[in-house]
Amino acid sequence: MSVRIIRNAGGVPGLMVALNVFSEEVEKRVFEDGNLFHNETNLNEGNDKKKKHFVTSPFDWNEDIFSICNLVSDSGLLCEYFTPDYLLGLTYPIGAGFQAHHDSRHRWGETVVGVTLGQGGTMYFTSPKGERKAKEIEENYINDLGKASIRIKEYENSYAVELDLPRRSMYIMTGEARLNFKHGLRTQKSKGFASPPDWNPNNYRRSLTLRHTKCFSDICLEFAIINDPTNEDLIKRLSEQNKYKASVYYNKLLKKDEILKWRTQMTSVYYEMKFGCLSEKITSRFSRQECECY
Ligand SMILES: O=C(O)CCC(=O)C(=O)O
Numbered sequence: 001m002s003v004r005i006i007r008n009a010g011g012v013p014g015l016m017v018a019l020n021v022f023s024e025e026v027e028k029r030v031f032e033d034g035n036l037f038h039n040e041t042n043l044n045e046g047n048d049k050k051k052k053h054f055v056t057s058p059f060d061w062n063e064d065i066f067s068i069c070n071l072v073s074d075s076g077l078l079c080e081y082f083t084p085d086y087l088l089g090l091t092y093p094i095g096a097g098f099q100a101h102h103d104s105r106h107r108w109g110e111t112v113v114g115v116t117l118g119q120g121g122t123m124y125f126t127s128p129k130g131e132r133k134a135k136e137i138e139e140n141y142i143n144d145l146g147k148a149s150i151r152i153k154e155y156e157n158s159y160a161v162e163l164d165l166p167r168r169s170m171y172i173m174t175g176e177a178r179l180n181f182k183h184g185l186r187t188q189k190s191k192g193f194a195s196p197p198d199w200n201p202n203n204y205r206r207s208l209t210l211r212h213t214k215c216f217s218d219i220c221l222e223f224a225i226i227n228d229p230t231n232e233d234l235i236k237r238l239s240e241q242n243k244y245k246a247s248v249y250y251n252k253l254l255k256k257d258e259i260l261k262w263r264t265q266m267t268s269v270y271y272e273m274k275f276g277c278l279s280e281k282i283t284s285r286f287s288r289q290e291c292e293c294y
Contacts, residue, residue, distance in 0.1 A: 002292045003075050004141070010150040010161035011135025012125050014175030016077050017163065019141060021115075021170045022068075022291045028199050030064050031117045031206050036089040049095030056087045058273065063284035068170075069210065070285050072113055075293050077172045080234065081111065082220035083282055085269050088209040092121065092188045093202065100126050100184035103173075107248040109217020110241050112173045113210040116165045118200040120144060120193040121185050121207070123171070124153075125161045128180040134159040144194040162186070164193070214246035215259065216266040223270060 001020045009017045030036065038052035058066075065087060072081040090098075103112055114123075120143070127134070134152040143149040149164040165171065173183065188205055196203045212220065221238040228234060247254050249262060272278045288294050 005076055006139050006141065006150075008138070009171075010125070010137055010152070010163055012161050012177045012181055015125065015171065015173055015177035015181075017165070017169060017171045018071075018075050018077050019166060019169050020292070021071055021075060021168055022286055023289065024168070024197070026064065026067075026286060026290050027117050027168050028197070030068075030115075030208070031200065033062070033064070035060055035062070036065070036087070036208070037091050037206055038089070049093055051093070051096040051098065052091045054089045056089065058083065058085055058269070058278055058282075061087065061281070063281055065208075066281045066284040067286045067290075068115060068208070069113075070283075071170065071291065071293060072172060074285070075170075077113075077170065078111065078174065080224065081113075081172075082212065082217070082224070083273055084109075084113075084210045084212045085216045085266070086211045086213055088211070090207045090209065092185065092205040092207070094188050094190050097187035098185040100124065100182040102182055103178070103211065104248055105179055105214075105244040106246060107214055109212035109214055110174065110178065110221075110237060111212070111217075112178060113170065113208075114165075114172075115170045115208040115210075116167055117206040117208070118167065119188070119196045119203055119205040120164055120166045121188060121205040122192070123163050123165050123183060123185055125163075125177065125181040125183050127158045127160065128176070132157055132159070134161060145192070166193075213249070213262075213266065214244070215262045216269060217241065218246060219263065219266050219270050 003021055004019045006017045009015045036056060038054045069083045072078055137150050140148045140150050143164040151162045153160045153162060218241055221234060221241060225234050225238060246259055273282050
């Protein structure tokens, strides 16, 4: 099945969803990658309905993750996407969800990418303050139950846009979706999606959240502009990002000298990607059998 892209999904500006981004073989391999997810064998034991998270950096990733990163631009989700420096692997058993939240604009960079594996999940975006009416849904797609995947929930003074994210889908939050809307995941239920594949007997949804720490994001944009100084799009992106200063790292407020240190450290990660130990892996791409983008 070929990749399908829905832009400004559900009328949320800057939210793009890509469906069928890779094959089930890739999905299974990433789902089962013991370096990316909390490796408890059965999270449902002991009535554990909490999601589990596991953080990794590019130095921990194999080619699959770099290939997923390259899919963001190759599929047309975002034309110039920089390989990020942070990956959160989440495992949601039945009963787990994620409350609506903002990903801090002082801790994280301009884009956030998410990938859904093993079982679908329902993501929601809550309206920015003071916005009461949702925009029209221009394009929809069918969920596992044969119904519309994108839905609007209207409340008295606000609204939420809900999207069923199927297995092997990917989304990117940029612009307003990234900065003004809160996002969360509805509680995983045993019904609502098709039965999971036999390699996911516990019916977990696993997700990858790819982010750039704020300093790293700024550094990637700055270097891209040095290499392409008349690129108006990059210049605009950096000037948008300069409205929010890097100031938080792992919930800690940073002083000026700490930010400088952080920038130096992130510049060395950038160099490792460009010229050092990550420079080969960073160009990894799925084969034609693994992804119909190619
Ligand atoms: O599970 C997901 O796809 C979303 C995770 C999320 O909201 C986050 O990492 O901030």
